[in-house]
Amino acid sequence: MTLIKLNAVTKIYGEGATGVSAVDGVELRIDDGEFLAIVGPSGSGKTTMLQLLGALDRPTSGEVLFESTDMARMSDSELARLRSTTLGFIFQQFNLIPTLTARQNVEAALAPRGLPAAQRHGRAGHLLGQVGLAPRADHLPTQLSGGEQQRVAIARALANEPRVLLADEPTGNLDTTTGEEIMGLLQELWRSSGLTIVLVTHDRAIAAAAPRMVRMRDGRIEGDGPSEPVSAVREEAV
Amino acid sequence: MFYISYIASELRRRKGRTLLTALGLAVGVGLVVAVSALSAGLDDAQDEVLEPLTGVGTDISVTRPIDAKGGFESLSKRERRQLQDENGDARIGLTNQGDPGDKFTTTSFLATTQLSFPASEVDEVASLDGVKSVAAGLTLNATTVSGTVPEDGGQDQPGVPSGGGGPPDNIDFKSTSVSGVDQAQKSLGAISAAQVSKGNWFSQGDSREAIVNTSYANRQGIEVGDTVMVKGKRLKVVGLATSPLGGQASDIYMKLDQLQQLADRKDRVNTLYVRADSADAVGAVSREIEQTFASSEVTDAQDLADRVGGSLQDAKDLAGKLGTALTIVALLAAFLIASLLTLSSVTKRTRELGTLKAIGWPQRKVVRQVTGEALAQGALGGVLGAAIGVGAAALITAVGPELKATVAEATQASGPGGGPPPGGGFGQGAVQAGSELIKLTAPVDAPLLLLAIGLALLGGLVAGSVGGLRAARLRPADALRHID
Numbered sequence: 001m002t003l004i005k006l007n008a009v010t011k012i013y014g015e016g017a018t019g020v021s022a023v024d025g026v027e028l029r030i031d032d033g034e035f036l037a038i039v040g041p042s043g044s045g046k047t048t049m050l051q052l053l054g055a056l057d058r059p060t061s062g063e064v065l066f067e068s069t070d071m072a073r074m075s076d077s078e079l080a081r082l083r084s085t086t087l088g089f090i091f092q093q094f095n096l097i098p099t100l101t102a103r104q105n106v107e108a109a110l111a112p113r114g115l116p117a118a119q120r121h122g123r124a125g126h127l128l129g130q131v132g133l134a135p136r137a138d139h140l141p142t143q144l145s146g147g148e149q150q151r152v153a154i155a156r157a158l159a160n161e162p163r164v165l166l167a168d169e170p171t172g173n174l175d176t177t178t179g180e181e182i183m184g185l186l187q188e189l190w191r192s193s194g195l196t197i198v199l200v201t202h203d204r205a206i207a208a209a210a211p212r213m214v215r216m217r218d219g220r221i222e223g224d225g226p227s228e229p230v231s232a233v234r235e236e237a238v
Numbered sequence: 239m240f241y242i243s244y245i246a247s248e249l250r251r252r253k254g255r256t257l258l259t260a261l262g263l264a265v266g267v268g269l270v271v272a273v274s275a276l277s278a279g280l281d282d283a284q285d286e287v288l289e290p291l292t293g294v295g296t297d298i299s300v301t302r303p304i305d306a307k308g309g310f311e312s313l314s315k316r317e318r319r320q321l322q323d324e325n326g327d328a329r330i331g332l333t334n335q336g337d338p339g340d341k342f343t344t345t346s347f348l349a350t351t352q353l354s355f356p357a358s359e360v361d362e363v364a365s366l367d368g369v370k371s372v373a374a375g376l377t378l379n380a381t382t383v384s385g386t387v388p389e390d391g392g393q394d395q396p397g398v399p400s401g402g403g404g405p406p407d408n409i410d411f412k413s414t415s416v417s418g419v420d421q422a423q424k425s426l427g428a429i430s431a432a433q434v435s436k437g438n439w440f441s442q443g444d445s446r447e448a449i450v451n452t453s454y455a456n457r458q459g460i461e462v463g464d465t466v467m468v469k470g471k472r473l474k475v476v477g478l479a480t481s482p483l484g485g486q487a488s489d490i491y492m493k494l495d496q497l498q499q500l501a502d503r504k505d506r507v508n509t510l511y512v513r514a515d516s517a518d519a520v521g522a523v524s525r526e527i528e529q530t531f532a533s534s535e536v537t538d539a540q541d542l543a544d545r546v547g548g549s550l551q552d553a554k555d556l557a558g559k560l561g562t563a564l565t566i567v568a569l570l571a572a573f574l575i576a577s578l579l580t581l582s583s584v585t586k587r588t589r590e591l592g593t594l595k596a597i598g599w600p601q602r603k604v605v606r607q608v609t610g611e612a613l614a615q616g617a618l619g620g621v622l623g624a625a626i627g628v629g630a631a632a633l634i635t636a637v638g639p640e641l642k643a644t645v646a647e648a649t650q651a652s653g654p655g656g657g658p659p660p661g662g663g664f665g666q667g668a669v670q671a672g673s674e675l676i677k678l679t680a681p682v683d684a685p686l687l688l689l690a691i692g693l694a695l696l697g698g699l700v701a702g703s704v705g706g707l708r709a710a711r712l713r714p715a716d717a718l719r720h721i722d
């Protein structure tokens with residue numbers, strides 16, 4: 001079943017001659033429960049794609065359909081509700097709120113739902129437990145390692161039981177080991193639930209964790225198919 | 239409510255910014271509190287100066303000045319003749335005093351700058367709306383001439399030694415101001431029982447008694463129990479009275495009917511002391527009297543207040559003009575600082591606020607977050623500002639700077655044929671000119687503190703709105719793009 005569909009989507013930053021086509025006439029279909037990686041060199045339009053898929057931005061032209069509803073026809077507050085209830089985001093910089101504890105950061109995602117405080121509190125604790133951070137629940141982001149911060153961010157992204165998890169370079173700020181741990185966590189999540197995951201990375205080894213790989217260049221999709229086996233990637237890298 | 243704990247965390251964990259914003263607002267509203275308290279203290283100080291005047295119970299005094307509006311023409315023939323008799327011919331023929339070489343003493347009574355009117359005006363004024371009570375008074379200058387009848391008598395001397403040559407050496411002029419007081423009215427009149435600082439008020443019978451002004455008594459060495467002479471009559475001094483600054487001061491006070499008799503002014507008075515039903519009625523009563531009582535002049539406490547000068551007045555003017563300007567500038571500056579700090583905070587938190595939008599916070603909740611933080615800082619600033627204001631006010635009160643209240647001698651046009659001593663105070667007689675030192679206080683009351691907190695909250699609201707507008711313009715994509 002198609003969850004998200006892009007029809008001739010173009011995103012141009014700026015206007016006229018100075019305009020940059022970050023995404024240029026892209027066609028893409030993502031099925032429910034898929035795990036795909038978007039790879040490509042820097043500036044190829046990966047982040048822009050993720051923004052369009054995640055209803056963070058509107059395309060300059062073309063259609064972004066979510067369960068066959070055109071996002072162009074949704075108001076800003078409807079898009080906010082869609083992001084809150086159906087989508088989860090993970091960022092390269094973790095994007096935790098620095099003045100809030102790990103638990104409060106997870107609660108921030110639950111806040112728009114207006115849950116009673118105790119329920120919100122309990123759910124945040126449970127989610128932190130799922131990513132292995134129960135003992136650090138009351139720590140501030142500055143008191144956590146990068147990997148721990150990203151785990152908090154994953155817990156926050158999962159808070160409202162989204163159908164799609166969108167991650168932009170989630171391991172970009174982590175060392176290889178920690179990055180692999182985070183990828184392991186995402187894979188485990190994907191296997192144990194019906195979650196759809198879209199992962200943006202420029203690292204082919206990371207992308208290998210996903211069964212499907214979309215390769216981008218200059219705002220266009222250059223290739224789309226099963227990811228290369230990890231061993232092949234390793235050989236290429238050597 | 240998640241956002242309340244979020245606000246609390248923001249304020250607590252960004253102490254520098256919180257304190258800076260709150261302090262900006264606090265200094266602004268603290269200044270409002272201090273200036274307002276100071277200005278209230280100055281009002282109190284002025285009231286303290288005026289209180290003895292208004293406090294004795296006279297709200298309005300009514301006189302008939304020589305240069306009254308409408309002039310003599312508006313008066314009846316009989317009234318005009320009466321006034322001429324009283325004022326027109328105040329001359330002392332020395333030859334009338336006896337044979338040359340004889341010793342003599344003679345006293346004549348002169349009106350001050352005000353003319354007399356029939357005592358029946360008391361009832362007229364008393365019947366007006368808003369008038370609570372009325373007392374009549376008669377204030378005159380008793381000029382006593384004593385000496386030896388000159389050999390070459392026959393030439394008249396002016397009644398008052400003013401200008402031109404002066405009297406012969408062997409003639410002595412003495413001028414004393416005397417006020418007639420209705421002894422039945424203890425709290426309304428030229429003096430009141432409350433002003434008697436030594437001794438007693440008049441007895442109700444017709445024994446001849448006097449109350450003497452303290453400063454006159456000091457000059458003359460008069461004490462309670464002594465006697466003073468007024469036109470050959472001995473008056474027993476029953477009390478000493480102090481006149482308030484700016485108030486009316488006569489040298490000697492005596493019973494009204496006795497003065498009227500001595501001065502040959504039966505049923506004549508020259509001042510009405512009026513008490514209104516309430517302070518609010520004073521204006522209306524003043525106008526009523528001016529309309530019904532021909533050629534009268536009405537003076538109320540406000541006219542008196544206008545005559546208080548000195549550093550007290552300077553401070554009041556300063557507080558009124560500079561204080562208000564300073565307050566407005568300080569408040570605007572405080573609001574501006576709070577707004578700029580909030581704006582810069584929103585800019586610094588672009589990615590954080592964008593992230594909130596990205597994870598599904600609706601626009602209004604992001605705006606509410608920013609506004610709520612600014613409001614909370616406003617509340618904190620209000621409390622701090624109230625404390626600063628209370629502290630500054632307490633400091634002013636503790637230091638208690640002294641201010642001088644000065645009342646100048648009245649500069650009223652003197653009558654034709656000129657020479658009567660300046661009058662025109664609250665009633666008749668000379669104005670008690672001079673200075674008084676008043677300790678300044680700066681009282682702070684609850685409404686003022688509430689105002690301070692309200693203003694700081696308003697500042698927070700302004701800053702929050704500015705910040706909220708900026709926050710509203712952030713895009714959810716800023717979560718991924720913003721570099722910090």
Ligand SMILES: Nc1ncnc2c1ncn2[C@@H]1O[C@H](COP(=O)(O)OP(=O)(O)OP(=O)(O)O)[C@@H](O)[C@H]1O
Pocket residue numbers: 013014020021022040041042043044045046047048049202719
């Ligand atoms: N807000 C913007 N205004 C103007 N140009 C932009 C903006 N955002 C992105 N671009 C441009 O769009 C193009 C695609 O950018 P995008 O961030 O999507 O690339 P990316 O593949 O994510 O690169 P990277 O791997 O470096 O993150 C780039 O040329 C970039 O300069």
Ligand SMILES: [Mg+2]
Pocket residue numbers: 046047048168
């Ligand atoms: Mg990118």
